[in-house]
Amino acid sequence: MKVDYLDKFSGTLLGVSIGDTLGHPFEGMLRDRIYSYFEDFKEYMKENKNLFKTYTDDTQLTLHTAEALIQGSGFNENNFVREYVSWLEDPPIGPGFGCISAIQKLKYGIPWKKAASKSGGNGTAMRVSPIGLYYSKDIKSLKNAALKSSVITHSHPAAAAGAIVIARAIAFLIDKSIETSFSIEEFFETIISSISNSQEKIWEDFIEILNRVKDNLNISVETGLIKFSQVGVKSPFFIEDYLGKAFVHPYTLSTVACAIFVFLKNLNSFENCIIQLATAGGDSDTVGAIGGSLAGAYFGLGNIPDYLKNIVKQHKHILKISEQLHLKFREKYKLG
Numbered sequence: 145m146k147v148d149y150l151d152k153f154s155g156t157l158l159g160v161s162i163g164d165t166l167g168h169p170f171e172g173m174l175r176d177r178i179y180s181y182f183e184d185f186k187e188y189m190k191e192n193k194n195l196f197k198t199y200t201d202d203t204q205l206t207l208h209t210a211e212a213l214i215q216g217s218g219f220n221e222n223n224f225v226r227e228y229v230s231w232l233e234d235p236p237i238g239p240g241f242g243c244i245s246a247i248q249k250l251k252y253g254i255p256w257k258k259a260a261s262k263s264g265g266n267g268t269a270m271r272v273s274p275i276g277l278y279y280s281k282d283i284k285s286l287k288n289a290a291l292k293s294s295v296i297t298h299s300h301p302a303a304a305a306g307a308i309v310i311a312r313a314i315a316f317l318i319d320k321s322i323e324t325s326f327s328i329e330e331f332f333e334t335i336i337s338s339i340s341n342s343q344e345k346i347w348e349d350f351i352e353i354l355n356r357v358k359d360n361l362n363i364s365v366e367t368g369l370i371k372f373s374q375v376g377v378k379s380p381f382f383i384e385d386y387l388g389k390a391f392v393h394p395y396t397l398s399t400v401a402c403a404i405f406v407f408l409k410n411l412n413s414f415e416n417c418i419i420q421l422a423t424a425g426g427d428s429d430t431v432g433a434i435g436g437s438l439a440g441a442y443f444g445l446g447n448i449p450d451y452l453k454n455i456v457k458q459h460k461h462i463l464k465i466s467e468q469l470h471l472k473f474r475e476k477y478k479l480g
């Protein structure tokens with residue numbers, strides 16, 4: 145099968161921004177409450193266009209990751225730091241605290257080893273998809289770049305694991321097509337192997353969680369979200385009203401588990417998939433962005449309905465960056 149990589153690159157980056165844009169108005173809400181607003185999501189979108197006017201930090205930082213790769217023809221620490229610092233001028237929309245505090249320190253010249261926050265949040269998995277695309281034919285470098293791109297702002301091992309798993313999933317999915325689908329078993333084997341053989345206890349926990357997701361693909365989206373929304377969270381500081389409900393925690397392992405679960409439950413259409421992701425509850429924009437990267441990588445731009453492309457602010461700019469990254473990818477692997 146011949147893959148149209150430009151279609152996949154564009155689908156991935158646009159997938160991030162669509163999921164982020166659709167999830168943004170629902171950030172911090174229970175899934176139950178979100179579903180009380182509409183019966184037909186498409187109608188709701190049409191009637192409430194003002195709610196879906198912008199994407200957030202997830203898309204902004206994904207684009208900066210892509211720019212850094214383009215400038216350096218691959219991972220280069222200085223370019224990444226410079227790009228993430230330049231995000232402060234965008235200015236950031238709805239940033240996570242761990243992420244922005246680390247990047248503010250980088251801005252003042254503090255080396256990343258000291259600047260990185262201890263956060264185990266989903267802020268690095270949400271921006272990693274360009275690394276999964278660019279290094280899709282070089283898995284050793286993919287893991288290395290995903291890890292390094294994570295530790296410059298988040299020192300917690302959960303953040304690094306989430307970034308590696310999502311980058312590896314993207315590399316897997318861009319070579320698949322909706323005509324032939326893919327083996328769920330192979331998908332999990334591939335992403336799990338990317339964080340195997342580690343000394344990190346949290347990486348082992350993550351593998352166990354991913355296996356649990358695989359074993360629960362027969363349950364409904366709602367039940368799965370209740371099951372995985374706060375999976376792996378050890379912090380006692382969480383709003384009690386949301387515990388045990390469909391309300392996705394910003395901890396990397398919970399967000400990544402939910403994004404993968406909802407994506408795999410909706411392999412029938414990009415549209416269904418992205419709507420389910422963006423209405424997950426809790427950190428909805430980031431579930432939308434991470435799951436949207438997976439969905440975009442699998443379905444490709446050609447299978448994204450126009451009305452969803454057009455809802456994204458500056459979507460033409462995103463397509464331009466996708467083209468530039470794709471060009472660098474062709475150069476790297478001498479694809480002509």
Ligand SMILES: [Mg+2]
Binds near residue numbers: 202237429
């Ligand atoms: Mg966000």
